[in-house]
Amino acid sequence: MRSTAMWAEKRGAKLLAVLLALLLWQLAAMLVDLPVLLVSPLQVLRRLLTIWREPDFFLTVWHSLLRIALGFAAALVLGSLLAILAGRFPVLRTLLWPYVTVMKTVPVASFIIISLIWLNAENLAVFISFLMVFPTIYLNVLQGYESADRELLEMARVFRVPYARQLRHIYLPAVRPFLLSACSVALGMAWKSGVAAEVIAISKHSLGEKLYESKVYFLNVDLFSWTVVIVLSSFLFEKLALAILRLVLARGEGRVK
Numbered sequence: 001m002r003s004t005a006m007w008a009e010k011r012g013a014k015l016l017a018v019l020l021a022l023l024l025w026q027l028a029a030m031l032v033d034l035p036v037l038l039v040s041p042l043q044v045l046r047r048l049l050t051i052w053r054e055p056d057f058f059l060t061v062w063h064s065l066l067r068i069a070l071g072f073a074a075a076l077v078l079g080s081l082l083a084i085l086a087g088r089f090p091v092l093r094t095l096l097w098p099y100v101t102v103m104k105t106v107p108v109a110s111f112i113i114i115s116l117i118w119l120n121a122e123n124l125a126v127f128i129s130f131l132m133v134f135p136t137i138y139l140n141v142l143q144g145y146e147s148a149d150r151e152l153l154e155m156a157r158v159f160r161v162p163y164a165r166q167l168r169h170i171y172l173p174a175v176r177p178f179l180l181s182a183c184s185v186a187l188g189m190a191w192k193s194g195v196a197a198e199v200i201a202i203s204k205h206s207l208g209e210k211l212y213e214s215k216v217y218f219l220n221v222d223l224f225s226w227t228v229v230i231v232l233s234s235f236l237f238e239k240l241a242l243a244i245l246r247l248v249l250a251r252g253e254g255r256v257k
Contacts, residue, residue, distance in 0.1 A: 039221050047225040056205060061233055064125070064207040068194035069237070071129025072187065079137030080179065084167070086138075087145035096138075104135040108193045112200050121201035125208070128197040129190040136186045137179070144178030145171055168252060176249050180242065187241055191234040207233075 022041050029040035051057060086093035111131055115124055148171050156166050198208020207230050214223035 035220060036218065037220075039224050043221050044224045044228060047221045048228060051222070051225050051229070060205050060207060060210060061229065063203075063205045064195065064198060064230075065233060065237065067123075067125040067198075067203075067206070068129050068190050069241075071126040071194060072133050072190040072241070074126075075130045075133035075137055075186070075190075076183065079134045080141045080175075083138045083141035084145060084171070087142055087171075088163075093142070100135050100138055103131050104139075108132060108196060109200075112197050115197075116201060121198075121203045124201045125194040125197045125203060125206070129194040132189045132193040133186040136182050136189065140178040140182035141175055144175035147178070148174040172249065172253050176253070179249070180245065183242060183245060184238070187238040188234060191230065191237070195230055 025041050029035075029038050029043075032038045035043065082092070082096060086096060108128065108131075112124065112128055115127055119127055152170050153166065156170060195206075195208045195211070197203075198206040199212050200208075202209055202212055207226060210226045211223060211230075214220070214226060
C-alpha cells in the first residue's frame with residue numbers, strides 16, 4: 001500500500017509539473033501575442049487533433065521509428081558485445097579507445113555532414129543514431145563488467161566454473177543496472193540525433209522532413225505539433241524498449257522462464 005501511495009504521489013507530482021509548464025507556455029504565448037514567433041499550446045492541441053488524420057501521418061512516424069530503432073538496436077548489440085570482449089581482453093579496449101573517443105566528442109552535426117558524402121538520405125538516420133548511442137552503451141556495459149564481484153569471480157576460478165556460466169550469473173547481474181541506465185539516456189539521444197539527421201538530409205517520409213517543411217513555409221503550429229509527435233513517439237518507444245530489455249535480461253539471468 002505504501003509503495004502504491006508513493007507511486008501515485010510521484011505520478012501526481014509529474015502531472016502537476018507538466019500542467020505548470022503548459023500554463024507558463026500559454027502565458028508566454030499570450031504575452032508575445034505573435035503566433036509567427038510563439039504559438040500557444042491550445043493552437044498546437046487543435047492541430048494535433050487533425051494532423052494524425054493526414055494520409056501520410058502514420059507512414060511518416062513509422063519510417064522514422066524504424067530508422068532510429070535499427071540504429072539503436074545495432075548500437076545496443078554491438079556496443080554490449082564489444083564491451084564484454086574489451087573487459088575480457090584489455091588489448092581490445094586499448095584498440096577501441098580512439099574510435100569511442102571520437103564518437104563521444106565529435107558534434108553530431110559534423111558526423112551528419114561527413115556521412116552525407118558516403119550514405120544516402122534514407123540510411124543516414126540509422127547510422128547517426130548508431131554513432132550517438134554506441135559510446136554510451138559501450139562505456140556503461142564495460143563499467144558494469146568491471147564492477148562484478150571479485151570474490152565471486154575468484155571463487156568461480158577456484159571451482160573452474162565455465163566462463164559462459166560466469167557471464168550469465170556473475171557478470172550479467174553486475175552489468176544490468178549500468179545497461180538499463182545507459183539505455184534510458186541513449187534512447188533519447190537516438191531520437192534527437194536521428195531526427196536531426198533527417199532534417200539535414202531531408203529524408204523522404206520522415207519526421208525530420210516534416211520539421212524542415214514547417215520551417216521553410218513558416219508553419220509554426222505544424223512545427224510545434226510535429227515536435228510534440230516526436231516527443232510522444234520517443235517517450236512510448238523508450239518505455240517499450242526498456243520493458244523488452246528488462247525481460248530479456250531477466251531471462252538471461254534465469255529469473256524468468
